[in-house]
Amino acid sequence: MNSPGLYVHTPFCPRRCAYCDFYSTENLSKIPMWLDSLAVEARQQAAYWTYEFDSLYLGGGSPSVLSPDQLASLKEALSPLKISPKAEITLEANPEDVTADKALAWAEWGVTRVSIGAQSFQRKALIAPLGRSHSDSDILKAVEAVKKAKLFFGLDLIFGWPGQTSQEWREDLELAVATGTGHISTYELTIPHKSPIAQKFLTGELIALPESEIADLFLLAGSYLKKRGFERYEVSNFARKGAYSRHNLKYWRRDAYLGLGPAAHSFDGSRRSANVASVDKWSLALAQRHTALSLLEDLTPDQARLESLMLCLRLAQGAPTSLINDQGKAAELALAGFLVKNGAYWKPTEKGLLCADYLARELS
Ligand code: SF4
Known part of the structure; x- marks a missing residue:
């Protein structure tokens, strides 16, 4: 890790x-x-x-x-x-x-x-x-x-x-x-x-x-x-x-992070959570040894893969080909000027970065 x-x-x-x-x-x-x-x-x-x-x-x-x-x-x-x-x-x-x-x-x-x-x-x-x-x-x-x-x-x-x-x-x-x-x-x-x-x-x-x-x-x-x-x-x-x-x-890159303070988000590598967005409620919960969380979310493997894909396509480095099920679709998007193949990665072009979420949906 x-x-x-x-x-x-x-x-x-x-x-x-x-x-x-x-x-x-x-x-x-x-x-x-x-x-x-x-x-x-x-x-x-x-x-x-x-x-x-x-x-x-x-x-x-x-x-x-x-x-x-x-x-x-x-x-x-x-x-x-x-x-x-x-x-x-x-x-x-x-x-x-x-x-x-x-x-x-x-x-x-x-x-x-x-x-x-x-x-x-x-x-x-x-x-x-x-x-x-x-x-x-x-x-x-x-x-x-x-x-x-x-x-x-x-x-x-x-x-x-x-x-x-x-x-x-x-x-x-x-x-x-x-x-x-x-x-x-x-x-x-x-x-x-x-x-x-x-x-x-x-x-x-x-x-x-x-x-x-x-x-x-x-x-x-x-x-x-x-x-x-x-x-x-x-x-x-x-x-x-x-x-x-x-x-x-x-x-x-979906690495783990801990968020402290009201409204802060955390991710431990598989589970996402968020603290309540109120300094009063957050402080009170901690004082009473209660959880200060307002969200706790476990992603299914499919959700985790889609999230990885969406995040990777926001990066210039792009998404590993292994994350993409439909290589034919990726090739189509490359022909349309949204992606380029770079070794084991599909890299978004500037035009691709402009609509990274659309690409992720198309490729998921
Ligand atoms: S109110 Fe202004 S300074 Fe405060 S968090 Fe929002 S954008 Fe930043």
Whole structure:
């Protein structure tokens, strides 16, 4: 078994973004309770997760809101678990939270990568529709701070927002590359039903980009970043050589991972589970020694194979031919420009990555 990954959900955001569907609360006074409960959960899980974790991902929410004292408590809370001294440790940061002092404290804590939620350099996108509380200059200040602390950093960008032009997307990519980052994630804007932004689409205040334009933006990112030395190693992720996210690769390769915190998901190699998405209910369950789970799922062998296929087809490396029952169908999709054969793998092309889930359904 490959080393598992450890994920910690930090469910706190001082202000919710308009498009967000992740679980978080604006009530930062609950951070001490969350830290106490994390310590309980880590102690419980240490009995089952005895392997050494070689990646730790502090995600959210906004782990960048934690103070140095809270980070010290977090380290203490996680101490029952074995984390390799060579682990990749990633912290997600909102640009407005990053200061030179904080970046230095993160480096001292052991963080090796900072994932900065830049989303866009276009002011009109940041204010609305994304409803973010940072500006383009906050992104550049955050980059300077993490560089000063000698931390590797990646940038997250969002494309496909209402009214976005290909020129604006090219500018975002250009500005991201110019920061000297080694990793860029490009996520298509999705509109969760319950998000504040969804209502604006329903009333027509915002109009979604046509699918064909979104596809063009997806392909533009691929060709633009390839020319600048980035490899699209997963549908939404680009890296310079050797700068893949070790932690995120575990999700796509179906390696085991443990998730701590409310709404965190875990996978032990055969069973999936998820914690309840409420910091209060999660804390109470742990205090009462009850399970904090809201989902427990055992996949049948067929479901597991389909899931592997879907995940493999999101990766540039593609799917081993052994996962695909209908080789004739794969050859047909190759003729149509969606796949190429590469040794024992069927590799999706850029056009194939654009519709990875469709390919998985066709090949399952
Ligand atoms: S900072 Fe991230 S997790 Fe928090 S509300 Fe915004 S998108 Fe959601």
